[in-house]
Amino acid sequence: MAVRAVPTLARMTVHFIGAGPGAADLLTVRAVRLIRESPVCLYAGTYLDPEVLAHCAPDAEMIDTQGLDLDQIIGHCVRAHAEGKDVARLCSGDPSIYSALTEQARRLDAAGVEWDVTPGVPAYAAAAAVLGTELTVPELVQSVVLTRTQARSTAMPESEELANFARTRATLVLHLAITRIRAIAGELTATYGSDCPVAVVYRASQPGELVLRGTLADIADRVEEAGLRQAAVVLVGRALAVLPGCAQSHLYDPARPRTAAR
Numbered sequence: 001m002a003v004r005a006v007p008t009l010a011r012m013t014v015h016f017i018g019a020g021p022g023a024a025d026l027l028t029v030r031a032v033r034l035i036r037e038s039p040v041c042l043y044a045g046t047y048l049d050p051e052v053l054a055h056c057a058p059d060a061e062m063i064d065t066q067g068l069d070l071d072q073i074i075g076h077c078v079r080a081h082a083e084g085k086d087v088a089r090l091c092s093g094d095p096s097i098y099s100a101l102t103e104q105a106r107r108l109d110a111a112g113v114e115w116d117v118t119p120g121v122p123a124y125a126a127a128a129a130v131l132g133t134e135l136t137v138p139e140l141v142q143s144v145v146l147t148r149t150q151a152r153s154t155a156m157p158e159s160e161e162l163a164n165f166a167r168t169r170a171t172l173v174l175h176l177a178i179t180r181i182r183a184i185a186g187e188l189t190a191t192y193g194s195d196c197p198v199a200v201v202y203r204a205s206q207p208g209e210l211v212l213r214g215t216l217a218d219i220a221d222r223v224e225e226a227g228l229r230q231a232a233v234v235l236v237g238r239a240l241a242v243l244p245g246c247a248q249s250h251l252y253d254p255a256r257p258r259t260a261a262r
Contacts, residue, residue: 011084011114012080012081012084012085012086012087012113012114013086013087013114013115013116014077014080014081014086014087014089014108014113014114014115014116015034015038015086015087015088015089015115015116015117015118016089016091016095016099016101016104016105016115016116016117016118017031017034017035017088017089017090017091017095017118017120018031018091018093018094018095018117018118018119018120018121018122019031019043019048019052019090019091019092019093019120020052020092020093020094020120020121020126020205021092021093021121021122021123021125021126021127021203021204021205021206022047022048022049022052022092022126022203022204022205022206023049023051023052023126023205023206024049024051024052024054024055026120026121026126026205027052027055027120028118028119028120030118031118031120032055034086034088034118035055035056035088035090036055036056036057037057037086038056038057038060038085038086038087038088039057039059039060039061039080039085039086040060040061040063040076040080040085040086040087040088041053041056041060041061041062041063041087041088041090042063042065042073042076042077042087042088042089042090043062043063043064043065043088043090044064044065044066044090044091044092045064045065045066046066046230046231047092047231048090048092049206049207052090056088063076070100070103070104070107071107073089073104074104074107074108074111077089077108077111077113078111078113081111081112081113089104091120092123093120093121093122093123094119094120094121094122095117095118095119095120096119096122097122097146097175098148098175098176101117123175123204123233124144124146124173124175124233124235126201126204126205127173127199127201127204127233127235128235129204129205130201130204130205130209130211131199131201131211131235131240133199133235133239133240134239135171135173135235135237135239136171136239137238137239140238140239141169141170141171141237141238141239143168143170143171144170144171144172144173145165145168145170145171145172145173146173146175147160147162147165147172147173147174147175148174148175148176148177149162149174149176149177149180149183149184162184162187162188163187163190163191166187166188166190166191166192167191169191169192169237169238170237171235171236171237171238171239171240172188172234172235172236172237173233173234173235174233174234174235174236175233177234178200178202178223178228178229178230178232178234179229179230181200181219181220181223181224181234182220182224184234185198185216185217185219185220188216188236189216189217192216192236192237192238193216194215194216194217195215195216195217196215196216196236196237196238197213197214197215197236197237197238197240197241198213198214198215198216198219198234198235198236198240199211199212199213199214199234199235199240200212200219200222200223200228200232200233200234200235201232201233201235202226202228202231202232203231203232204233210226210228212226212228213240216236
């Protein structure tokens with residue numbers, strides 16, 4: 001008697017995809033391909049421009065995660081896994097920072113669901129592009145600190161107090177911190193000085209993009225007047241100022257010895 005083969009579902013994967021700062025044309029080629037090929041798409045409607053979702057297949061199942069907790073999100077992924085469907089899990093910016101990637105991946109591992117990560121354009125890079133600013137300047141600042149502050153979110157480690165980072169005089173990039181802009185400005189003034197340049201970029205690359213420039217002395221007033229409460233990146237440091245005659249990178253110094261071309 002012949003044994004009938006039992007069909008098996010194809011292996012599926014949850015793709016954590018950096019959806020960039022919001023603009024649909026700032027996605028990587030790989031990200032667009034994975035979004036287009038995934039039958040299920042989980043996205044954070046609070047932060048993504050709807051244009052990004054236009055890359056999804058017309059018949060894709062669309063799930064807005066802004067009202068879901070992690071267990072509910074993972075529940076959708078596990079269900080898709082049982083149905084043999086790939087999932088595009090869109091993360092704003094890049095999954096490497098403030099994306100809850102670790103918590104979600106741990107749950108997927110426990111459920112036996114495969115996953116991978118596709119990087120995206122981080123919000124701070126999009127903000128710097130909007131400003132037309134390099135965040136490092138030779139002989140002035142050569143480090144960038146990506147951090148946040150504590151408000152209604154997870155507590156910061158004691159060693160990562162903002163004052164500790166400020167002592168380095170590095171360019172500071174603060175995420176998830178716009179609602180505490182007045183307290184931040186006050187805390188940083190002692191180290192950077194009240195005239196230190198500050199820029200706030202709201203929804204960089206999206207239709208509602210807004211840029212506020214000022215100093216630690218007046219940026220809180222500007223932010224409060226604009227009514228910004230979310231989706232903004234705060235950048236602080238001397239690199240944000242126009243610096244005529246600043247030092248030149250050693251890489252492009254004409255006095256630097258050159259090796260002969262081979």
